[in-house]
Amino acid sequence: MADDAVVERFRAFLRERSLPVTSQRLTIAGLLLNAPGHLSAEDVAALVRDTGHAAGLATVYRTIDLLVESGLVVERDFGEGFRRFEPARDVPRHEHLLCSVCGAVEEFRDDRIDEITRNIAAARGFSRERHRLVIHGVCRACQRKAPAIDRRLS
Amino acid sequence: MADDAVVERFRAFLRERSLPVTSQRLTIAGLLLNAPGHLSAEDVAALVRDTGHAAGLATVYRTIDLLVESGLVVERDFGEGFRRFEPARDVPRHEHLLCSVCGAVEEFRDDRIDEITRNIAAARGFSRERHRLVIHGVCRACQRKAPAIDRRLS
DNA sequence: ATAAATGCAAAGGGTTTGCAAAGGC
C-alpha cells in the first residue's frame, strides 16, 4: 500500500516541491488515500497507531495539509466541531448524508443540485466557487435500533 | 424592543419552564430576535455592549441555547470555525450563499432542493431531519473590488 | 552539511463549565 499509484502521486508532489519524503508522510498518505473516506485527523492518527506505525498528531495534521494542497485529499466540514478528510478519488461532485446518531456518512450524486446552485448564484451576481449539501438524518441501521431506545425513554 | 411580540414568546417559553426572566435574557433575546440575521455569539455579545447593556459571554451562550431550544432561533454552521445564529422568523426553508471574501451571507429559497433531498433520503432508507445547502463564492460587491487586488498580486 | 520534518508540549480560538456572588420568584 505504501507504493500504490496514489501514494506515488503524493511522492511526486513532494519531489516537485523539493520536500523530504519521510516515512511518516508515506504512512499517513498510504492510509488516508486508501481509506474508505471521511476520516477525522484523530481517526487518521488512530489508523497510524493501529497499523503499528508512529506519527505525532501534529505530523498527521501537517501531512494532511500537504495532501489537501496536493489535491489528493479534500476537506469536509459537517458542522460536528471537527473536520473530516476524504481521498479525492471519490470526489467528482457528490453530496453527503450524515447520520446524527452514529456519525456514519453516505454519499450521493445528483446533477440537479449543481445546476440549481449554478443558476441561483448567477441570478445573485455571485461568483460560485463550490457548494456543500449535507442531509442530516438517521441512517437505516440506527433506525432499526432506535425504537427500542424510544420505548425505554418514554 | 424589549417587549415586542417575539420577545414575549421567549418570555412565555421561560415561564412554561419556570425559568427566571432576567434582564440579561430579555436583552439578548430582544437583540438577537430582531437582528437582521446570521450573528456569531461574539456578534451578539458586542451588540449587547454597544447598546449599553451588560452580559458576560457565558451568559450570551447560555441564553442563545435557550433561544435555540425555544425554537425562536436557529443555529447555522458555515464551516468558519464558529457558529452563527439567526431568528427563526426568517427560516421557512431557505438556503445560504456565503461570500468567502467578506463573510456576507445571502439567502435564497428553492423548493426543488427540499424535494430532491427528500427523495434521496427516502431512496437510502434515511430518515431525513433537515438539510444544509451552502453556496460558497464571491459576492457581487467583493467582485467589484477583487480585480484591482488581482492585478496587484500578479 | 544543510535545510526541513518530527515530536512534544504549550498556545490558540471558540465554547462550556465550576463556583461564589447576585437576583428572580
Add this chain to the structure above:
DNA sequence: GCCTTTGCAAACCCTTTGCATTTAT
C-alpha cells in the same frame, strides 16, 4: 428565603505553533 442565573476564570476540544532533536537530501 430558596433556587436559578450570573460573571469570571479555568477547563475543554480541535487545531496550530515554537523549539530542540532527528532525518532526508
